[in-house]
Amino acid sequence: MSTPVTVSVDCPAKTNLTLEVGPSHAEWGGRHELDTIYCAVSLTDTVTATAKPAGAGFSLDLAGEHLGDLASSSSDMRRNHAVLALFAMAEAAGREPDVALTIEKRIPVGAGLAGGSADAAATILALNALWELDWPLDRLREVAATLGADMPFCVAGGYAHGTGYGEIIETIPDDSDAARALREQGYAGSLLVGAYQAQLSTPEVYGEFDVVGAGDGDRNHLQKAAVSLHPRSGTAIREALAAGATHAFVSGSGPSVVAFTPTPAIRRDVIAAWERSKAVDRIIAAEAPAAPSVSVTVAR
């Protein structure tokens, strides 16, 4: 058998098709109880992990046009979610973190699309292959859950039901009645992501939720808080719905907006409305649901 030398993983962003927020729990570090339907979106970051010689340590290279606060000189590489995932996997596997990581970032940063979690999940999947661990999904999710609420979902993508603080994942298989119902309700196929230069901090949005609560009829309980901190997201939602989107909502903790567009004509109308009003800074076309993909290069 040939040894893997480089593993590349394309890992999708996530959104929440429903996000019910309950009380916060001190034993979860102040995190809130959640009941959510996660959905992975085919807007991916690519994480590449390459074996380095023993004792060489780790390195991280970031590429992409929209790196948000990751581009600033004060951004600490050792706090990057991918690097935290490398250290967590090294500890769990009893290995040294002698790995070069590169991230090609396409998922907007601090956008409610779980870009950092996707990079961590991609790193976990890459190391599982690079180190030939062959651990099952549940074991990978256990490592992911030590790092963040969204990460266990991101390891497999698709649709899933999340409870606890978001880390308890029950997959919704493609051929299940629940997945069929989501597709019939229009939560599948083409969508547009309205993205912003501005970032929202997830703890700040939960803090605002604790003050303003959920909006009447909102399937995403964080939407009202996100829109109160970033009103342009509310404008983008109204415009997408007026242009015929089946659903339009703040993604997770925002500020990004996701609009499901059932036909090419509606997609064009939503794009035209957003371009005219400048309610969003950038428009990204994607599909849902999506899943990570792993590609392995072996030594010759």
Ligand SMILES: C[C@](O)(CO)[C@H](O)COP(=O)(O)OP(=O)(O)OC[C@H]1O[C@@H](n2ccc(N)nc2=O)[C@H](O)[C@@H]1O
């Ligand atoms: C908004 C969502 O993206 C929806 O899926 C997630 O709940 C956030 O997931 P995440 O960014 O992976 O969150 P973590 O990194 O675990 O936590 C960051 C911070 O968000 C808040 N947080 C997060 C998850 C949760 N269930 N309740 C919370 O109140 C807490 O202030 C926490 O300190």
Ligand SMILES: Nc1ncnc2c1ncn2[C@@H]1O[C@H](COP(=O)(O)OP(=O)(O)OP(=O)(O)O)[C@@H](O)[C@H]1O
């Ligand atoms: N690999 C990474 N990609 C993106 N952000 C990262 C990464 N590592 C650390 N971060 C930090 O995490 C913060 C949140 O970024 P991220 O893009 O994950 O936000 P988010 O999509 O709002 O998260 P979520 O939806 O999971 O709450 C940013 O301020 C960023 O500096």
